[in-house]
Amino acid sequence: MWGRLWGRKALVTSLWRTTALGRDPGAQAAQRGSRTRRALCDKAADTPKVAPQTASPGRSAYRNDRRPTAFEKKILLWAGRFKKEEDIPMLVSSEVITAAMSRVRIRVCYITMALTLLGCLAMIISGKRAARQEDTLQRRNLEKKAKWRAEAETELEAGAIKAP
Template sequence: MLRVLGGMLGRSHGLWRGARPGLHPTRASGGRAKGAEDAALPTAEPGYKTFQHDRRPTNFDKKVLVWAGRFKREEDIPKHISSELLEAARSNVRIKVCYIMIALTVLGCLAMVITGKEAAKKDQTLVRLNIEKKAKWRADVEKEQEAAVGKAQ
């Protein structure tokens, strides 16, 4: 019964007995042995290790690597660098930028608190400023109306 059900699903009957083919030591995914998979990767250059240096850094990447402290100068950066090195440097720079943004936010908040307290001491609240502004507008409207009545007479 289990063999029939396994055959219908396209799997071997060993699956139903608790065997896990993905964890079998001599079998890799795709049905090839692990040693054959490593041997199948050709290298373009004999001295070039696969995936060790897999990208050329751009000018921005060079600045990131220097700012992250991976290299002293842009001239010291090799022609090819690994993606892992660049990702680590970018993460380091992201953290530095976040720290800078946190510091600027705290400084901005402190500046707003200080200026707000100074304005409160001078009694320059938003309510008072709005009342003064509206009183000025009303005075301007009254002057315009008086000028319009004076021209009509």
């Protein structure tokens, strides 16, 4: 019976926690010793670093150059990456184009936010001015309907006169 209890994981872990080794992290590390080292992690540190092979020896292996389109050239100019279109090289890395697009996208967002705020302020000012002059939508609507009624009555009268 005791053999079964000692074999159970719950009893073993509870005994482990109650001992001094289970409570002291420094004692656990000392007891484990070299068990904490992982063999798979040490392999990369032992191997010498080799430079990657490239097609042309003067260039980076991971450089992703491509020809920019006319729109991408405009974006590179708007982002301030180059001063003139003649300064843009034939091949530009995709990272430079992506960074320029992000910069232009942020500028467009700022401009949109500023225009939205200006539009809101203009609507507030015009609404307050209309309220001071008592020019409300309800009043405009009533005037429009009165005008339509007057036109309808004149048409009915003109039709009644022409009927005999």
